[in-house]
Amino acid sequence: MRDVILFSLIVAAGTGGELCVSRAMKVVGEAKSFRPAEVVKLILRALRVPWMWLGVGMMAVAFFALLGALSFYNVSFVVPVTALSYVAGAFGGVAFLREHVSPRRWLGVLLVAVGVTLVFLGQS
Amino acid sequence: MTASKALHLKTYFMIAVMVVAGPLGNVLLAKGMKHSGDLAIWPPLALFHTALNVFALGSIWLGVASLITFFVAYMLVLSWADYSFVQPASSLAYGVVALLGYLMLGEQVSPLRWAGIAVICIGVFVVGRTDPRTTRHETAGQEAAEQA
Numbered sequence A: 001m002r003d004v005i006l007f008s009l010i011v012a013a014g015t016g017g018e019l020c021v022s023r024a025m026k027v028v029g030e031a032k033s034f035r036p037a038e039v040v041k042l043i044l045r046a047l048r049v050p051w052m053w054l055g056v057g058m059m060a061v062a063f064f065a066l067l068g069a070l071s072f073y074n075v076s077f078v079v080p081v082t083a084l085s086y087v088a089g090a091f092g093g094v095a096f097l098r099e100h101v102s103p104r105r106w107l108g109v110l111l112v113a114v115g116v117t118l119v120f121l122g123q124s
Numbered sequence B: 001m002t003a004s005k006a007l008h009l010k011t012y013f014m015i016a017v018m019v020v021a022g023p024l025g026n027v028l029l030a031k032g033m034k035h036s037g038d039l040a041i042w043p044p045l046a047l048f049h050t051a052l053n054v055f056a057l058g059s060i061w062l063g064v065a066s067l068i069t070f071f072v073a074y075m076l077v078l079s080w081a082d083y084s085f086v087q088p089a090s091s092l093a094y095g096v097v098a099l100l101g102y103l104m105l106g107e108q109v110s111p112l113r114w115a116g117i118a119v120i121c122i123g124v125f126v127v128g129r130t131d132p133r134t135t136r137h138e139t140a141g142q143e144a145a146e147q148a
Helices: A002-028 A036-046 A050-072 A075-081 A084-097 A103-121 B002-034 B044-055 B058-078 B083-089 B092-105 B111-128 B140-147
Strands: none
Touching (some): A002 A036, A002 A050, A002 B058, A036 B058, A050 A075, A050 B002, A075 A103, A075 B002, A075 B092, A075 B111, A084 A103, A103 B111, B002 B083, B002 B092, B044 B058, B058 B083, B083 B111, B092 B111
């Protein structure tokens, strides 16, 4: 039960956070240069977008769940299992956003699921 | 053409930073958490002590710094490149994390787990190479007008 909660938090909060950050960065606009002053300005601009705060909050939740999982398991087990976010994302897209997931994407999702199963089976 | 070449170059550079810094951060966190001892989260005072113990570890802070590097590279690349382009490229990170876990922490990675990680990388790659927009969009012109 503890493991289910930890991995669900890592997957759900992590993916949600990434999507929010991705959305925020589209609002902020392209980074024109990598000079430190420019990067800082870009980050400050990003912090004015509410999506960024929501995204960072969700990523923080995922981070602490990750720390918890890493205290129980090897990193070479924990991180591959978090790839389940692709499976969750495909089903979530169909269920909540009514996306039409192409056969090719289902193939990729199936491969990820098979890979995570192998990682579980290979836990020695 | 040179502008597009430069765009490709900085995109690949940022993805390379992501693929190294992200897994390195995770492995450093793992290194820290292996020495963190008992993780009590209740009562709140115990949670406070646990947090103090965890954040007193140098490798946790190095891991956090590495993940921040990853995060900044990720933010920068997403400001010009599509999520659906960045995602398949970053599938390499799953292999890198297992490799670093093996090299830096001496984790035993069984052949079956290596196989699983390889299949995950291929799967993530295939997911990312699909059409990023799967919902029908009939108001593209309207959206462009709204942005203008």
